Amino acid sequence: MNGRRTRAAVATALLAAALTGCGIRSTEVPTDFGPAPSRVPCVMSGPGIAAQSDSEVSAQVFLVCAAQLVTVDRTVRVPEKGASDRARIAQALLDELAAPPSEPEKDAGFATDVRGGTTVSGPAEGDPKDALRFSTPPQELSAFALAQIVCTLADSAAASKDHTVVLGGPADDSLRRYACTTEVRSRPGTVAPPAEAVNSGK
Template sequence: MGVREGRGLVALAGIAVVAAVASGCGIRTTSVPVDAGAAPSRLPCSVSGSASGPGIATRAQQQPVPVRVYLVCASGLEAVDRTVPQTADKNPADGRLAVARALLIRLVAEPTETEREAGFTTSVQGPLAVSAGRDGDPEGALRLSRQPEDLPAAALSQIVCTYAENGTTADGGTVLLGGPGPYPVRRYACTEQLRERPDSAVPTRPAS
């Protein structure tokens, strides 16, 4: 037997051993591509520092108040830092409304360049306004210029979680929201599941 033939037999024997081991371990060869799921997102979804954001002018004598708003990133909701003007309203209801309006402006505004590079977007689109509840609404209720259920799910999720994050506009971690129509306000909750899947339906329960 020649040297080349001997080497060929050794190589064939090695291949046979590998195939036998794979078969013994329960490994099956396949020519069909295996779907291992979506690749992990490479978006950092994180920015350092705080930003006042566009859209609200502060007076020189006013100290800005730090707040947090929720933006969409990697199919979920992530909080980013913002500031709003400090309200001097003595009436708590007026102060609550002022903060709610400032937060809504922050949500409608486009994310900063740094935030966009980190993967942040907003689903809240204008024109959209918020006003105080009408007569007969529970205390602390807010009414949007559009029915909450008519908004895109992600946009409503952003609004609910942003208002729930800031105590001035929240009621025990929930938010009382209504629209311009003759419908009662409802209590919306920002849950962990909602932050993970803002495109899903926002949990609600009666306002009372």
């Protein structure tokens, strides 16, 4: 009996030594899945804003990065024709938001949820003079897209004096005055821009 116990103990010791020599630890799960993913910096490196022409202006637009809104510098081409200066600026910024991020922006983790094809016009009859009418009603936009648009326009010459923006859909759509807050910029997917109804006078 003692001989059997001795042989079993020796076999166990040899097995443990073999496992250790192979680098295997029976109590751990292998976790070698390659290098750890790099953290999204939301900061771009490279040249700044390019030289501008008479129809181009430097501006900041809000893109999505790490589930937040972060500004990036852009050179924006303003249309020569439009219903009003405010509408022209808003259209230029909207088109810029809808453009795919550049390679440096993609590398830094930036994205946009704004889709192209939406046009902007000035106030309809009876609207406040600072109203902007979208071909797509703002309430039909995604949460991220609406936050991007509101925060970008509120920080531009298209905004009202109090840095809010009055937006609506086509002429029969109701108007709302939107604001961009710190909470919206930090959680655009879950916190909607504060909005209040605006009387269009109709």
